[in-house]
Amino acid sequence: MTNEANESSLPEEDVGQYTVDFPLADGRAIAQDVKHEVAPFEVAPCFKASAHHFMLLGAFISLMVMGKQLLFQVYVSANMTSIPPNIMVLLTNGIVYIFAFMAILKLITIFRKTYGHRLVVTGHHVEFIQGIADKKSTKINISHIRAIDIEQTAPDRLIDVGTIRIAASSTEGYEIEAAGINHPERLRDYLKHRIGVLQYGEKPDPDVSYL
Structure with a gap:
């Protein structure tokens, strides 16, 4: 599996804030703001x-x-x-x-x-970087994502790799098509969770992670 985060090249962490009700001993609850940090990570095609x-x-x-x-x-x-x-x-x-x-x-x-493309995922954006010598990148806001599709052949399902396609809400077709991604369904679930947080105000769940 090749999804290593290079701290020097990745953007800084996104910090969000939400309110949590903490129960008290007498049955009441007190609201308190909690910070939730979303660390960026990089996803590259895996060797398998x-x-x-x-x-x-x-x-x-x-x-x-x-x-x-x-x-x-x-x-x-x-x-x-x-x-x-x-x-x-x-x-x-x-x-x-x-x-x-x-x-x-x-x-x-x-x-x-293996090295021709990679994804950089932050709390608010997904960036698709293509090329080895010449670089080309496509960056979309997670809150603007309208579709996340996965394509897997039968052998792909056996080793849990696949192609993930991401489409933004303002365009037709897919802006991002990344092949050879390890655990693509896990990445889709993480992005859907971030869509819920950014679009619908859902509380971020620290247990939902791709890495």
Whole structure:
């Protein structure tokens, strides 16, 4: 799971205030203002969301390492004299280079899916940051959120990852689409709780958390 909060890059805590009725011994209650601090946190795609890419990467590396030897064994055992040895060397080297290239592409895909985007969630905003070298960000107010949807395939449900989509009230479509999020339903529940606090004045519950 990769949802680590970098204290130096995250905004400061949001501090809200609400009233709680504290019971007294004689049965009465006294109202007292209580401060509730909401610490910001960062959510990045988790490595297990790229499990199938790791499997393919392992297969490509295995074929790259063992493929040349297996082809030469077949060449020798089948007595394939119609193919000159130098041509056979070129063919096997070409196959090795192809699988090496595919393995490099998979490594790039894993890196991009893991570090290509992240969410920064505060008590009042959700910011979607995309890019590794070039950065692009979309920031929406939690109180303006009109829809939070989750998409999960069958394998995603087994490892509890998915794509979370967030739409604001003033636009059509989704402003944020973050794939590979660990425990997406837990994040949706947290955001719905914050919507209730900000839009409808519900009391914040310190026990409702994503981390």
